[in-house]
Amino acid sequence: MSDVIVIGAGPAGLAGAIACAEFGLKVTVLDEFFRPGGRLLGQLYEEPSGNWWNGIKEAERLQQKTKDLAIDVRCGVSVFNLEKDELLWNVHTNAGSMKASYVLVATGSAEYPIPVPGWTLPGVMSIGAAQVMTNVHRVQVGKKGIIIGANILAFAILTELQLAGIQVDRIVLPEKSPISQEAGEPEEVLKSLLSAAHLAPSLLLRFGSVFMKNGLLRKIALNFYPKGGMKISGTPLQLRKAAMEIVGKKQVEGVRVVDITPNGATVPGSDKIYEADFVCIAGGLYPLTEITAVAGCPFQFVPELGGHIPVHSEWMETPLQGLFVAGNITGIEGGKIAMAQGTVAGLAIVKRSGKEAGSIDRLLQKSVDYVRDVRQHAPIQFNPGVDEGRQTMKELWVSKYGKEGKVIS
Amino acid sequence: MNDKDLLVCRCEEISDEEIREAIRQGARTITGIKRRTRAGMGLCQGRTCQRLVARILAEETGMKPEDIDPGTDRPPVKPVSFGVLGGVAND
Amino acid sequence: MTRLLDHPILGKLPERKAISFQFDGKNYEAYENETIAAALLANGVRTLRLHEESGKPRGIYCNIGHCMECRVTVNGQPNVRACLTIVQQGMVVESGKQLPNAIKRMEEG
Amino acid sequence: MTRSADVVIIGGGAIGTAVTYYLAKRNLKVIMVEKGDIAQGTSSKCDGNVLIHDKLPGYDASLAKLSQDMFPGLTKEIDYDMHWTRKGSLLLIESQQEMEVAKEFCRKQQEQGLPVRIMDQYEVHEDEPKLAKDIIGGLETQCDGSLDPMALAYGLTHGAQKLGAEILTYTSVTGIGLNSDGSVGKVITDKGEILTKNVVNAAGIWAPEIGAMVNLKIPIKPRQGQILVAERTFPVARRKVVEFGYLMAKFEGDNYQRSVPPEMVEYGIAFVFEPTHANNFLIGSSRRFVGMDITCHNGVLKALAQRAVRFFPVMKDINVIRSYAGLRPYTPDHMPIVSDSEVPGFYVAAGHEGDGIGLSLITGKLMTQIICGEQTEITIDPLRLSRFADENVSA
Incomplete structure (x- = not known):
């Protein structure tokens, strides 16, 4: 029987497993995908420093470490229930049930869809699906595609599609609605793109991202924003166009697009159909928390971290004895931060297991500080309010469970 | 439900209009909408549509996002066969 | 759709053994360690099932096992996720079919 | 106000x-x-059962029949689709001992004018072809029905x-x-x-x-029951199917014990199958006194799944997509x-x-x-x- 079961073999899960195994704990890692690495497997972008962040290499490095430490990484395993009996956590999977004193849930995130009429047609996929098909499976997702939704993830993956020689005809916004919310308002989109200025070098540098911080100037800029859009390494970003419908009989054949005003209102009679054989919907990410929910973990609504998330301390510990969380399940951030959080969770498990009395407190505190450090220098910020969100969760924890984190059940 | 409708729940093919109708009939939670329309009862158990339903509910009722209690997650969080769940898969 | 054998950053794909499998009665070529969804897409097949109730065509959506849209029948075992399942030599895959709705007909009848 | x-x-x-x-x-x-x-x-x-098959002959059965006969007209009367279907129900008989009790039970209900009959091994398998082969018979109640609760x-x-x-x-x-x-x-x-x-x-x-x-x-106490929800799939059975053994255990008290694993008794497991208008089906049922707890316990889910596969082996490859627990208002x-x-x-x-x-x-x-x-x-x-x-x- 293992001491620790890690659910999710992404950056957070693998880092957590490695931290535990380095202190001699017996660890099993479970993941549904057929290869470990999680969202790392699709990541490939150029950092401000000019070198490339290659997620696949990163995943291979972590995987090698798990081999060196004899960590049992099992892929193709789906966890369907997590329940505690008197002492041990019971993890129920499609490959049988297993028990352990400690469980680290690192199931990451899922993508927000933005429904568009016709979006159930084959050929319509989330932008993450196109990323995985391109970088992991090395299969072209189509000849000519259109991306609906302009956000950081969309730009990062756009570059990856272009690198793979896949033509992305244009990026347009979704139609403004209670579902798409800010994603359908050109001004809001432009404001959110400011934190990705370095990622879309050609376009926004010409606008001068500092210059655009002022709301009024943004409005003026949008009024003069060319209908044909500004090119991002060849693909026009059309902030004044919205996708009304995805057309096609048996699969995607095109997208009906209309002009929109700076605040997202559609201009009647301005619709055109642009040909495409695939469509990517980029709605952003939200934490995938279902396993901690069935385990009975208390939740808290923190909008900056992605909504309802499991309550946890800076040591990545939840109020349930032996249950830990790390990575995008605690709030949407980049892969490096997920790894740093995984290490904190691993060291916190080592501390709770009483394995390494001496140096563990110092190492644990260092790893917590490291998370903050990585966050400061993160090239991508998925949500501008993430620091505030982390602070809210920390204060909630201290107020409810005290600094050390007394555990309730 | 014609093709021009906007499908919010892909698994059960439930449109945003059917969701608004459920709210007009008194649903105030994601579970209340699910029970009236089946949105969220499919194989993905709301992983795709639940947060979209929450946004429609907030807009229709003026409720603040933090006041909308999310749907309830229940095992199995991923589909599992009767054979595996019952431990009779292999014989 | 073609396979991306070379990539400016990710480099050349390592040599992989070709294998064959069946989808809805036709033979297709795949490579070792490819998922059913990827192999079918490489052969230009996007539709993996028909919606059980409406019969409308469906294909992959999330491609990482969350949305359940890509479910197919593999060697008689129904509702296997094509985006997570690796193709094996001689695998028999069938697309998901529209189902007759006995209860509803009973109500209409 | x-x-x-x-x-x-x-x-x-x-x-x-x-x-x-x-x-x-x-x-x-x-x-x-x-x-x-x-x-x-x-x-x-819960599930949507509208049954008389599990009612003791006499007052119980009469009350249930009165209520049941009100359902057909209700849909038209209130102009609201409740997915009411009335295709009867089938109680499955596993052993000769159960068959004897079922025959007696059936005779009494027939005396009360209720549309019930015993099915032999051939008839029950013709009625529900996907049934486990070793089921030796059934007790059919033609007037039973179900709807969306x-x-x-x-x-x-x-x-x-x-x-x-x-x-x-x-x-x-x-x-x-x-x-x-x-x-x-x-x-x-x-x-x-x-x-x-x-x-x-x-x-x-x-x-x-x-x-x-x-x-x-x-004097009402909550008695918890858990239910498994299956995915949309081919028809496994066309109507309500329940095991007779559980009723016998309920009515006969201690002088009848089903030959089942201990957890079936501990969790009060009784096989109940109900097809729904959404082309999937519900599997019940369990009975435990656990106060107001409506979380699902994996042990109960496992027992329910095991019991379901025992009666319909074809379910082995069908997926469970959901479970839920409810509290029945129980009186002494x-x-x-x-x-x-x-x-x-x-x-x-x-x-x-x-x-x-x-x-x-x-x-x-x-x-x-x-x-x-x-x-x-x-x-x-x-x-x-x-x-x-x-x-x-x-x-």
């Missing part, structure tokens, strides 16, 4: 909405108060509203005011008071809490309470254990007749709350 009504009904489940609907049909001014959403309690955590409550609410009933959801009852003579004077809620002479306590497992407001002891003698009480104007309609959906309509009708002082369609002596008064019943 003070309101007034001829009758206030507390509870918006299948029972509460049925009582509200039938009272509204008598164009009485009725107000239904529900602390959450319609059908938020047990009525959304939530749609029943929504439909009855819709019907009642059309007849002028006022529905107050998300409104909690905090007290009941009595007049100086001890009779009901008003219902106090967190959204204001409602003056009324008549209150119907249809609060299900919360009925004891409401009863305590007029210091009445209502397995009979519901449909009755007045020592407190004038305070009525009780609760305690239906597993039959709340099936007995909802007759409960609505009987409660209307009681309140209107009319002769009830069937004697309600076995349903009186006072039956618990003499023994010192611990709730």
Whole structure:
């Protein structure tokens, strides 16, 4: 029987497993995908420093470490229930049930869809699906595609599609609605793109991202924003166009697009159909928390971290004895931060297991500080309010469970 | 439900209009909408549509996002066969 | 759709053994360690099932096992996720079919 | 905001909405108060059985048949689709010993004019081809049916509203005011008071809490049941299918033990299969006293799945996509309470254990007749709350 079961073999899960195994704990890692690495497997972008962040290499490095430490990484395993009996956590999977004193849930995130009429047609996929098909499976997702939704993830993956020689005809916004919310308002989109200025070098540098911080100037800029859009390494970003419908009989054949005003209102009679054989919907990410929910973990609504998330301390510990969380399940951030959080969770498990009395407190505190450090220098910020969100969760924890984190059940 | 409708729940093919109708009939939670329309009862158990339903509910009722209690997650969080769940898969 | 054998950053794909499998009665070529969804897409097949109730065509959506849209029948075992399942030599895959709705007909009848 | 009504009904489940609907049909001014959403309690955590096959011959079966025969017309009457189907039900017989008891059970029900018959091994497999081969027979009840339990409550609410009933959801009852003579004077809620002479306590497992407001002891205990939800799939069986063995264990008490693994007895597992209009099916049932806990316990889910595969091996490859747990309002003698009480104007309609959906309509009708002082369609002596008064019943 293992001491620790890690659910999710992404950056957070693998880092957590490695931290535990380095202190001699017996660890099993479970993941549904057929290869470990999680969202790392699709990541490939150029950092401000000019070198490339290659997620696949990163995943291979972590995987090698798990081999060196004899960590049992099992892929193709789906966890369907997590329940505690008197002492041990019971993890129920499609490959049988297993028990352990400690469980680290690192199931990451899922993508927000933005429904568009016709979006159930084959050929319509989330932008993450196109990323995985391109970088992991090395299969072209189509000849000519259109991306609906302009956000950081969309730009990062756009570059990856272009690198793979896949033509992305244009990026347009979704139609403004209670579902798409800010994603359908050109001004809001432009404001959110400011934190990705370095990622879309050609376009926004010409606008001068500092210059655009002022709301009024943004409005003026949008009024003069060319209908044909500004090119991002060849693909026009059309902030004044919205996708009304995805057309096609048996699969995607095109997208009906209309002009929109700076605040997202559609201009009647301005619709055109642009040909495409695939469509990517980029709605952003939200934490995938279902396993901690069935385990009975208390939740808290923190909008900056992605909504309802499991309550946890800076040591990545939840109020349930032996249950830990790390990575995008605690709030949407980049892969490096997920790894740093995984290490904190691993060291916190080592501390709770009483394995390494001496140096563990110092190492644990260092790893917590490291998370903050990585966050400061993160090239991508998925949500501008993430620091505030982390602070809210920390204060909630201290107020409810005290600094050390007394555990309730 | 014609093709021009906007499908919010892909698994059960439930449109945003059917969701608004459920709210007009008194649903105030994601579970209340699910029970009236089946949105969220499919194989993905709301992983795709639940947060979209929450946004429609907030807009229709003026409720603040933090006041909308999310749907309830229940095992199995991923589909599992009767054979595996019952431990009779292999014989 | 073609396979991306070379990539400016990710480099050349390592040599992989070709294998064959069946989808809805036709033979297709795949490579070792490819998922059913990827192999079918490489052969230009996007539709993996028909919606059980409406019969409308469906294909992959999330491609990482969350949305359940890509479910197919593999060697008689129904509702296997094509985006997570690796193709094996001689695998028999069938697309998901529209189902007759006995209860509803009973109500209409 | 003070309101007034001829009758206030507390509870918006299948029972509460049925009582509200039938009272509204008598164009009485009725107000239904529900602390959450319609059908938020047990009525959304059950299956939709409307059965007589599990009722002891005699009063039980007659009450159930009266209620069952009200369903066919209801859909048209309230113009709301509740997915009612009446294809009969099948009790599965596993052993010769069970067959003997089933034959006797069937004879008594036939004497009472109920459309039941014994099926031999050939007939039962022809009726349901996917059944496990070793099933030796069945007891068919041609008049049994089922529907969507939530749609029943929504439909009855819709019907009642059309007849002028006022529905107050998300409104909690905090007290009941009595007049100086001890009779009901008003219902106090967190959204204001409602003056009324008549209150119907249809609060299900919360009925004891409401009863305590007029210091009445209502011996209802929550008895948990868990249900598995299958995915949309090919038809496994065309109608309600239940194991007979469980009923025997229930009626025969200790001198009959099914030959089943211990957890089946510990969790009170009884195979219940119900196809739904959504082209999937529900698998029940379990019985445990765990207080108000409605979380799903993996051990129970496993036992339910095991029992299902035992009767329909083809389910081995079908997926479970959901489970849920509900709390049946259980009374010591397995009979519901449909009755007045020592407190004038305070009525009780609760305690239906597993039959709340099936007995909802007759409960609505009987409660209307009681309140209107009319002769009830069937004697309600076995349903009186006072039956618990003499023994010192611990709730």
